[in-house]
Amino acid sequence: MVHASKIILRVTAFTGAGLGGWFAGKHFERQQYLNDEKDNRASIFSNVNIKNMPCLPIFGTVSAATPIVPAENQADMGAKLSVQGSRISQIMKYGFPGLDNVRSFDDYVISYDRRNRVAHWVFEHLTKERVKPNKLVDRSKCEFTPDKSIHPFFRSENSDYKGSGYDRGHLAAAGNHKLEQTHIEQTFFLSNMAPQVGRGFNRDSWNRLEKYVRTLTNVYKDVYVCTGPLYLPKREADGKKYVKYEVIGNNHVAVPTHFYKIVVGETEDHKLEMEAFVMPNAPIDDKAPLKNFQVPPESIERAAGLLFFDRIAREKLNKVNGKSVCS
Structure with a gap:
């Protein structure tokens, strides 16, 4: 009996030592990974003076699809700033709506929703x-x-859209990025797409809205555009409200119930005017005026959980949806 007890104790000791070694190894691996991540971030931002980088998030990170190369001297924010960094600063001049999985391309910036496989927002x-x-x-x-x-666990694929009945609808419109071939090609990344109803929406009313936004460049010297999906509640037969949306493909790409577009135009004399639109992801009568889809900007902020153009105080806006803002 005593001999048996000794054997059990020895087996227990060896087992405990083995488990302890395994946990220690996993802890070491995780710590090494975190240290590597820390070193990588440190190397990326080692020459960047964050305080002098306007509109870059301080408490989040920007994962650049096209790398941002910092200038040697950040004190001069003019020509010495890298072209990519300078372009991001232009696009995000009036603030980031959120900091979740932010990525920058050559001519637009995106915040990607890994759970829904569709962007939170896209800025132009x-x-x-x-x-x-x-x-x-x-x-x-x-x-x-x-x-x-995007990590393969969280990205959408062309196969997700095949046979779904939905278009791969642009958020950053391809027609907005015809300056260079690279720019328009980057708008075709699936991270910039969302499942959209084709006839009556993506190819029609949504396209009209995109064209309208481009015409605003004839009115304003600068036009800032934020576009994204919404998943809005609907009252069901039992009287309760539910948020329901379809998912498509093996990656369960979310089909938004609505889409928003918020636009800020800046005049030559630096006056700022805002327009905000929400459209249902459904066939829309092409004769319906775009003004029918204008909504208060704060209603989109509440629904999306984002703050748009937070570097602009609302009282600084000259007009919202075509109406003068009272001081």
Whole structure:
């Protein structure tokens, strides 16, 4: 009996030592990974003076699909700032709506929702010169491409859309990025897409809204555009409200119930005017005026859980949805 007890104690001791070693190893691996991550972030931002980088998030991180190369001397925010960093600063001049999985491309910035496989928001900066068609840019050469900067667990694929009955609808409109071939091609990353009803919406009313936004570059020297999905509640037969939306494909890409677009135009004399739109992801009568879809900007903020253009005090806006703002 005593001999048996000794054997049990020895087995227990060896088992405990083995488990302890395994946990210690896993802890070491995790710590090493975190240290590597810390070192990587430190190397990326080692030459960046964050305080001098306007509109970059301080408490979040920007994971750039196209890397941001910091300038040698951040004190001069002019020509010495990298082209990519300078462009991001232009696009995000009036603030980030949120800091979840922010990625930057050459001509737009995106916050990606890994759970729904659709962006939270996409930000663009348009001018008359930037939306002017370039004869060397050919949209027909563009292909819908999975965004490899997104972890494969969370990205959408073309196969998700195949046979779904939905279009791969642009959030950053391809027509807004015809300055360079690379710019328009980057709008075809699937991270910039959302499932949209085709006829009556994506190809019609939503397209009208995109074209309208481009015409605003004839009115304002700078046009800032934020676009994204909404998942709005609907009252069911039992009298209760539910948020219900379809998912498509093996990756369960969420089909938004609505889409929003918030636009800020800046005049030559620096006056700011805002327009906010929400459209249902459904066929819409093409004769319906776009004004029918204008809503108070704060209603979108509440629904999306985001604050848009938070660097602009509302009392600084000259107009909202075409109406003068009382001081």
